[in-house]
Amino acid sequence: MGIASNPFPLYVGSGNSLDLGLGPTPRISSLLIKPASAVCNLDCAYCFYLDRDADPYKALPARAMTLDTLERLVDTYLFYSYPSGVFAFQGGEPTLAGLPFFEKLVEFQKRYGRDGQTVSNALQTNAILLDQHWCDLFRSYQWLLGVSLDGPEEVNDRYRFNKQGRGTWKRVVQSVELLQRNQVEFNILCVLSQANVDRPKELYRFYRSLGIDNLQFIPLAEFDQDGNPLPFTISPEQYGRFLCEVFDLWWPDRRKVRIRFFDNIAEALAGQKPGTCTMHETCDSYVVVEYNGDVYPCDFFVEQSWKLGNIVVDSWPEIARRTRRYSFASKKTLAHPECQACEYQSICHGGCPKLRHAAHARFEDLDYFCQAYKMIYARSTAPLRADLAKMQRGAGFHPAAGL
Numbered sequence: 001m002g003i004a005s006n007p008f009p010l011y012v013g014s015g016n017s018l019d020l021g022l023g024p025t026p027r028i029s030s031l032l033i034k035p036a037s038a039v040c041n042l043d044c045a046y047c048f049y050l051d052r053d054a055d056p057y058k059a060l061p062a063r064a065m066t067l068d069t070l071e072r073l074v075d076t077y078l079f080y081s082y083p084s085g086v087f088a089f090q091g092g093e094p095t096l097a098g099l100p101f102f103e104k105l106v107e108f109q110k111r112y113g114r115d116g117q118t119v120s121n122a123l124q125t126n127a128i129l130l131d132q133h134w135c136d137l138f139r140s141y142q143w144l145l146g147v148s149l150d151g152p153e154e155v156n157d158r159y160r161f162n163k164q165g166r167g168t169w170k171r172v173v174q175s176v177e178l179l180q181r182n183q184v185e186f187n188i189l190c191v192l193s194q195a196n197v198d199r200p201k202e203l204y205r206f207y208r209s210l211g212i213d214n215l216q217f218i219p220l221a222e223f224d225q226d227g228n229p230l231p232f233t234i235s236p237e238q239y240g241r242f243l244c245e246v247f248d249l250w251w252p253d254r255r256k257v258r259i260r261f262f263d264n265i266a267e268a269l270a271g272q273k274p275g276t277c278t279m280h281e282t283c284d285s286y287v288v289v290e291y292n293g294d295v296y297p298c299d300f301f302v303e304q305s306w307k308l309g310n311i312v313v314d315s316w317p318e319i320a321r322r323t324r325r326y327s328f329a330s331k332k333t334l335a336h337p338e339c340q341a342c343e344y345q346s347i348c349h350g351g352c353p354k355l356r357h358a359a360h361a362r363f364e365d366l367d368y369f370c371q372a373y374k375m376i377y378a379r380s381t382a383p384l385r386a387d388l389a390k391m392q393r394g395a396g397f398h399p400a401a402g403l
């Protein structure tokens, strides 16, 4: 068995299309595991994850995956997913499970992995707890990290602070430098809020000045009960403008800097399955495993009504075939009339059901960021297509290595 990294595998595609008949079951091709559930050591102003009303575990103070649950998870999933198993850890803050938990994980992966099996590990973190011991583990087993950092100090610290209300920037940048010194592979996850969305040039230059060459931007979209955007939420037009300006800045750097959305557009144009679920035809690429083994179809729908089972009592093939999983997967196929007539439908597939559902709890609505997608597709598809054609004519084309 080899333990290796791969491009951030949170939402790696299954390669199978949905079959609502008696055809093959869409495989669960990666896991998003929450060893500390939604619990976090920070108190970011824009985070609505910890206190969600729909969180089934909200009332439970201590939420940590036991080693028994971890062992069962690794044993059963490696058997099911042979020849490759993809484990991604997220929270809340997954490092709260502690380093010994992750050392045990690797031990179980070695014990239960079979000859010829490849195992990938990734972890999304706020980087507050990272030290040399964590880096030793990450580097030894080629983990891929995602580190949350929203830009320069005054931008990041506007919303990202600790339980005492103090900014986190200095500590996170220390961790970034530690990861760089240890040659741990990582990308930066930047949440786009009202603090930074109108500053694309400044943001891009900041990350480049830190030597960051792998970035992803997550647009913030939270709404009140009447469907009105909350103050941190960005507008579709702001997001579209940001993406187009960053695209122009990135274009001369495109052989050395990866920006996830642009990579994903290129993958779609090249006829590959993009590495993000939002650009897949259906929502069945991965599942979420909560601290107690409960399984859900998507990180944004960890709710009782979408629970698919529990790894302690259900087998992976049983979970994969649950009617609820088919039902959730098909939400993405409820095409809005605008999507049906859209020239980008074959790339976008109607966006993300979470962003359709967020404002008015209707899956059949248009994705909140539709206008932004149209802006960036209009700006990027022609040059990316031309570049792909040039590369295919040239020395060989490997989108996974970046364009």
Ligand code: SF4
Pocket: 277, 278, 279, 282, 283, 284, 297, 298, 299, 300, 332, 351, 352, 353, 354, 355
């Ligand atoms: S709802 Fe959105 S985030 Fe969830 S699986 Fe579907 S596309 Fe992905």
Ligand code: SF4
Pocket: 338, 339, 340, 342, 343, 344, 345, 348, 349, 350, 351, 366, 367, 370, 371, 373, 374
């Ligand atoms: S860009 Fe908008 S209209 Fe077009 S497929 Fe995506 S969400 Fe639908």
